[in-house]
Amino acid sequence: xxxxxxxxxxxxxxxxxxxxxxxxxxxxxxxxxxxxxxxxxxxxxxxxxxxxxxxxxxxxxxxxxxxxxxxxxxxxxxxxxxxxxxxxxxxxxxxxxxxxxxxxxxxxxxxxxxxxxxxxxxxxxxxxxxxxxxxxxxxxxxxxxxxxxxxxxxxxxxxxxxxxxxxxxxxxxxxxxxxxxxxxxxxxxxxxxxxxxxxxxxxxxxxxxxxxxxxxxxxxxxxxxxxxxxxxxxxxxxxxxxxxxxxxxxxxxxxxxxxxxxxxxxxxxxxxxxxxxxxxxxxxxxxxxxxxxxxxxxxxxxxxxxxxxxxxxxxxxxxxxxxxxxxxxxxxxxxxxxxxxxxxxxxxxxxxxxxxxxxxxxxxxxxxxxxxxxxxxxxxxxxxxxxxxxxxxxxxxxxxxxxxxxxxxxxxxxxxxxxxxxxxx
Amino acid sequence: xxxxxxxxxxxxxxxxxxxxxxxxxxxxxxxxxxxxxxxxxxxxxxxxxxxxxxxxxxxxxxxxxxxxxxxxxxxxxxxxxxxxxxxxxxxxxxxxxxxxxxxxxxxxxxxxxxxxxxxxxxxxxxxxxxxxxxxxxxxxxxxxxxxxxxxxxxxxxxxxxxxxxxxxxxxxxxxxxxxxxxxxxxxxxxxxxxxxxxxxxxxxxxxxxxxxxxxxxxxxxxxxxxxxxxxxxxxxxxxxxxxxxxxxxxxxxxxxxxxxxxxxxxxxxxxxxxxxxxxxxxxxxxxxxxxxxxxxxxxxxxxxxxxxxxxx
Numbered sequence: 001x002x003x004x005x006x007x008x009x010x011x012x013x014x015x016x017x018x019x020x021x022x023x024x025x026x027x028x029x030x031x032x033x034x035x036x037x038x039x040x041x042x043x044x045x046x047x048x049x050x051x052x053x054x055x056x057x058x059x060x061x062x063x064x065x066x067x068x069x070x071x072x073x074x075x076x077x078x079x080x081x082x083x084x085x086x087x088x089x090x091x092x093x094x095x096x097x098x099x100x101x102x103x104x105x106x107x108x109x110x111x112x113x114x115x116x117x118x119x120x121x122x123x124x125x126x127x128x129x130x131x132x133x134x135x136x137x138x139x140x141x142x143x144x145x146x147x148x149x150x151x152x153x154x155x156x157x158x159x160x161x162x163x164x165x166x167x168x169x170x171x172x173x174x175x176x177x178x179x180x181x182x183x184x185x186x187x188x189x190x191x192x193x194x195x196x197x198x199x200x201x202x203x204x205x206x207x208x209x210x211x212x213x214x215x216x217x218x219x220x221x222x223x224x225x226x227x228x229x230x231x232x233x234x235x236x237x238x239x240x241x242x243x244x245x246x247x248x249x250x251x252x253x254x255x256x257x258x259x260x261x262x263x264x265x266x267x268x269x270x271x272x273x274x275x276x277x278x279x280x281x282x283x284x285x286x287x288x289x290x291x292x293x294x295x296x297x298x299x300x301x302x303x304x305x306x307x308x309x310x311x312x313x314x315x316x317x318x319x320x321x322x323x324x325x326x327x328x329x330x331x332x333x334x335x336x337x338x339x340x341x342x343x344x345x346x347x348x349x350x351x352x353x354x355x356x357x358x359x360x361x362x363x364x365x366x367x368x369x370x371x372x373x374x375x376x377x378x379x380x381x382x383x384x385x386x387x388x389x390x391x392x393x394x395x396x397x398x399x400x401x402x403x404x405x406x407x408x409x410x411x412x413x414x415x416x417x418x419x420x421x422x423x424x425x
Numbered sequence: 426x427x428x429x430x431x432x433x434x435x436x437x438x439x440x441x442x443x444x445x446x447x448x449x450x451x452x453x454x455x456x457x458x459x460x461x462x463x464x465x466x467x468x469x470x471x472x473x474x475x476x477x478x479x480x481x482x483x484x485x486x487x488x489x490x491x492x493x494x495x496x497x498x499x500x501x502x503x504x505x506x507x508x509x510x511x512x513x514x515x516x517x518x519x520x521x522x523x524x525x526x527x528x529x530x531x532x533x534x535x536x537x538x539x540x541x542x543x544x545x546x547x548x549x550x551x552x553x554x555x556x557x558x559x560x561x562x563x564x565x566x567x568x569x570x571x572x573x574x575x576x577x578x579x580x581x582x583x584x585x586x587x588x589x590x591x592x593x594x595x596x597x598x599x600x601x602x603x604x605x606x607x608x609x610x611x612x613x614x615x616x617x618x619x620x621x622x623x624x625x626x627x628x629x630x631x632x633x634x635x636x637x638x639x640x641x642x643x644x645x646x647x648x649x650x651x652x653x654x655x656x657x658x659x660x661x662x663x664x665x666x667x668x669x670x671x672x673x674x675x676x677x678x679x680x681x682x683x684x685x686x687x688x689x690x691x692x693x694x695x696x697x698x699x700x701x702x703x704x705x706x707x708x709x710x711x712x713x714x715x716x717x718x719x720x721x722x723x724x725x726x727x728x729x730x731x732x733x734x735x736x737x
Contacts, residue, residue, distance in 0.1 A: 190623025196533035196554030196598060199622055266534030310512050312532030314553070 003036035005029055006377065009046040011367060012342035019046055021373045024415040028369045039425045041377065047346050049081025049112075049374035049414060050327065051353040051363045053171070053250055054146070054226060054298035056319070057083065057114065059105065061090025066303035066394050068102070071323070072111040074301070074393035076419035078323040079376035079409045082113040082354070082363045083301075087124070088147040094119035094130035096138040103139060111419045115359055120145045120159050120170060126152055129159055136166050141358035144171035146226055147273075149208060151177055156212060160221025169248075169356060171224040172212055174233070175274065179204035183314050187275045191260045198314060200275045202230035209233045213240040216247055224356055225249040227300050229274040231284030238293045248356050250298035251285050253322050253329035254399055262399070268309045268316035269397050272302070289348060290339050296353040299326045303395030320399040324391060328406040331380055336406075373416040377425075378408035428547040429724055430536050432558045432603035440565070440606055443723050447566050450719035450726070453490065464493035467524045467729050471497040473550070474511065474530040479690065480550050480560075483717035484527050491722055493729070511535060512542045519543050525729055528552070533595075546728045554593050554621075559724055560689055561599035563716040565607060567709050568644055570716075571685045577643075581608030586638045588614040588670055589648030589697055590659075592621045596648060596689045601627055612638050614670065618659040635670055639679040646687040647672050647698045655696075663696050671695075672702040685709050 004021040011017055019041075020029040052075065058066040068085075075083050085102055087093035093102060099116035106114025118135035122128045124145045132143060143163060149172060150156045159170055180200040186192035188199035209225055213236060216223040228234060228249050240247040260278055262270040270276060288294040302319025309316050322329075330349060334340040340348070354364025365371040384407035388398035411421030418425075426439065435443070453461055469488050473481055481497060488495040500514050509517075515526065525546040528536055533553030540547060551557040565580065572578055585604055591597050591613055604611050611629040613620070624631055632638060639645070655663045667673065672686065677699070680686075686698075686708045694700050703710060 188622045190626045193621030193623040194598070194627075196552075196556070196595065196621075198554075266537050268538075307510070310510055312511065312530060312535040312538065312553075314532045 003032045005032055005036055005038045006041040006046065007038060008040065008042040009044055009377070012045070012047055012346045017367075019367060019375070020369070021413060021416050024373055026367060026369050026371050026373045043379065044410060045342060045378050045380065046367055047079070047342065047376050047378065048350040048364055048367060049376055049412065050079045050349045051082045051357065051359070052080050052299050052301070052323065052326070053084045053142070053296055053353045053357055054300045055083040055085055055323065056088070056300075056302045057085045058303055059089065059102070065305050065308070067109075068105045068114060069109040069111070070392070070394040071301070071303065072106070072114060074321070074323040074391065076111040076412045076414065077392040077409065078325065079327050079378065079412050080112050080323060081374040081412065081414040081419070082115060082359060084115045084117050084142055084357055086146045087117045087119040087144060092119050092123050093117065094122050094124070096131060096134040099135050099140050100138045112414055113359070113363065115142070115357060116140055117146075117171070118143045120150055121155065124148045126150050126155060129155070129162060132159070132163055132168060133166065136168055141167065142169050142171055142224070144173065144226065146171065146173040149173045149175040149177065153211060153215065157215050157219060160215055160219040160223065164219060164221040167222070167358070169222040169224050169358070171226050172208065173226050174205045174208035174212065176204045176207050179207065185271055185275065185314050185318070186263055187260050187277045189260050189278055191263060195263060195266070197263070202232060202277065202281065205230050205274055206232035206236060209236045213237070213245060213247055216240070217245050220246065222246045223248070227252045227255065227274060227298070228285065228288070228294055229255050229277055229281065231281050234284045234288040234293055238288070238291070241293060248295045249293070250296040250353075251289055251294045252300045253297060253326040254320055255285055256282065256289070256297075256333045257329050258399060266313045268311065268313055269320060269399055269401070271313060271316050271318050272320050273318035286333060286339065289334065295348065296356060297326060297330055297349050298353065299323050301393070303393055304397050306396065309397055320397050321391070321393050321395050324393065325386060325398070325400045325405060327378070327408055329400070331406045331408060335380070373413050375413050376409055377411045377421070379410055380406060380408045382407045426727060428536070428540065429558050429728065430547065430549045431556045432561050432599045432606070435603065435606060437606055440603060443562055443720070443727060444566050444569060446726060447562070447716070447720045447723035450490075450722040454719060460490050460492060462492045463726055464488075464491040464729050467493045468522060469493050469495040469525045469527060469725065470518050470523050471495060471527045471550070472500060472515070472518070473497065474500045474528070474535070475551070477529050477550070479714065479717070480529065484550060484721050487718050487721035487725060490718065491725060493725070511539065515539060515543050519545055525725065548724060548728065551595050553595065555595050556599045557595040558599045558603070559717070559721050560596050561603040562724065563713055563720040564600055564646065564687060564689070565603055566716045566720050567687065567712045568685060570712070571709055572643070575683055580604065582610070583643040584610045584612065584641055585644045585646065586612040586614055586642045587646045587648065588635060588672075590619045590650055590654060591615045591624065592619045593651065593654070594648050600646065601629055612642065614638055616660055616670065635676065636679060639676060640681065642680070642684055644685040644687060645672065645680060646689070649689065649691065650693055650697050667696055670697065672698045674699050674701045677702045677705065680707070682707070687713055690714065
């Protein structure tokens with residue numbers, strides 16, 4: 001690995017600094033050996049590597065849609081240095097052996113750190129607790145049945161209680177299966193009524209958020225609310241935080257940018273769970289992110305093959321990819337409008353997710369000598385018309401295809417290695 | 426007009442042209458030889474992913490009356506896990522040189538998606554809860570004839586009430602857009618559990634009070650209540666539904682004696698409509714069935730013969 005000096009980088013706080021990379025660390029520029037490469041980085045912004053709390057890498061079992069290698073390449077392309085890999089693989093990551101295997105796969109083939117998420121219940125069936133303690137001993141701190149919601153309040157209560165002994169976090173996909181039935185695929189709204197799509201009311205999310213907040217209060221267990229999509233959920237989390245309850249939350253890039261209007265034409269690329277909602281929800285999510293009620297942006301990157309998407313809307317699989325454009329969307333929706341500054345963006349896309357996922361010892365660190373060299377160099381003025389065919393992900397279900405968006409990422413470094421963009425420097 | 430997917434795509438001229446041509450087609454059907462060579466050499470596939478008897482028969486007969494070559498395919502298995510996808514089914518058939526697909530599908534929007542998968546013309550024979558445009562056209566055709574017969578021709582200014590399961594009904598959506606385009610006033614009547622989200626944004630009046638609407642209307646459309654909705658999910662019992670939303674003999678007397686009674690069929694006698702109402706002189710239910718063939722002939726003729734080019 002060649003030592004590297006990035007000269008004149010602007011940091012999130014607006015200051016300018018020379019960043020020196022040697023081995024896996026950031027070092028004092030004076031400590032670089034002779035023969036290092038120097039790059040003039042004037043006008044570029046350096047941020048800590050992004051951390052995604054919510055990635056579906058699909059391996060094992062869904063390698064036709066994505067693999068650890070392809071998914072983490074997409075992550076690197078998007079400026080990420082860590083991905084939390086969701087447990088709804090085949091087989092489900094509900095044992096210590098499964099999560100250890102995935103972590104090993106990440107070390108061998110990953111272009112970013114792969115942090116396994118363990119299932120809350122065996123087989124994601126919502127009935128019996130998975131081996132939470134053994135998975136924790138194998139390195140797991142974040143547990144989730146994502147894709148499914150733990151319906152049974154008693155099971156959720158016991159899981160929250162159980163993981164509180166070792167500081168585990170439960171990331172809940174909040175969806176009441178009775179309120180949003182098996183065919184629900186469109187936000188309950190005027191457009192859904194007109195298009196004749198089975199309704200997914202916002203309340204099907206917020207009733208679970210309300211229940212889980214009460215369970216977090218009852219047990220003291222740590223709750224993380226995945227992909228918040230409704231204004232009412234934001235208000236409930238705001239209420240919980242005002243009472244210092246142990247609750248955190250994330251929002252996806254697509255829920256910050258896209259609304260129900262995308263469903264006109266029944267393009268299944270836009271079928272996602274929870275569904276895209278209306279302007280008042282989008283605004284509440286943006287404001288929640290500004291206020292810190294929503295702690296983090298997480299992609300819910302959900303690769304699918306065309307065979308899974310080329311179906312009638314109510315039959316097609318839900319989910320869209322997001323790793324490569326997440327930073328662009330947050331810049332477009334939050335930074336360009338002045339609602340978040342660079343420090344605010346770093347908090348929500350790197351520092352907070354690292355903290356929530358308990359990897360803050362190595363991810364989401366300040367760009368200072370002695371810290372791991374996990375960083376992304378960006379030029380926020382660059383733009384592109386997104387082309388799904390040009391994706392680094394194996395999947396093509398990209399909701400930003402054809403959209404004019406920032407293309408900020410020039411290069412990403414993970415543990416000192418350029419995982420993306422060495423040639424751009 | 427390349428496809429007929431939704432009545433919302435029809436303007437006043439197009440809708441009336443389709444209805445006028447249907448009258449000409451109806452005249453053909455009164456002749457001893459009920460067939461014209463309008464679509465000789467055209468190939469039509471009726472692709473039914475969901476069961477249908479009357480709609481499919483009516484399309485098949487319309488195609489034969491127009492001298493088109495047609496086949497009917499009953500396709501099963503639209504699920505992700507098993508069987509050929511809708512896209513593959515269509516592309517396989519299209520490889521055999523098909524000019525037009527008539528499609529029924531259980532999923533809303535299936536036809537709109539299919540526009541990206543084929544160059545052939547598409548006719549919507551019912552997609553999920555979304556639309557059933559030829560049903561709305563035959564309803565309008567039937568009503569237009571009825572109003573002409575009673576000396577008040579045209580649908581403009583007429584008040585039509587549609588009663589029943591609005592949420593899951595493709596018939597209601599197609600009827601609302603078409604009746605609105607044709608100048609009628611539309612009232613929708615249903616319990617709150619069977620009203621779709623955003624119905625207040627439609628160009629209609631909405632109420633749960635059938636009795637208040639009955640005396641005002643020129644025509645009443647009763648929708649079929651599906652058996653699977655009767656088991657307590659959307660309303661308590663069939664008995665209670667009939668009490669509040671059924672066209673009972675008592676309610677029949679609230680209706681103007683000149684008002685028309687329609688039903689897209691098949692009817693549940695004694696649930697949404699009493700035998701007395703269904704069999705009364707006011708009932709146009711069999712006229713609706715009869716209108717199916719000439720209206721579908723008109724639609725196919727306009728799409729496939731290029732006759733609508735002058736309409737634009």
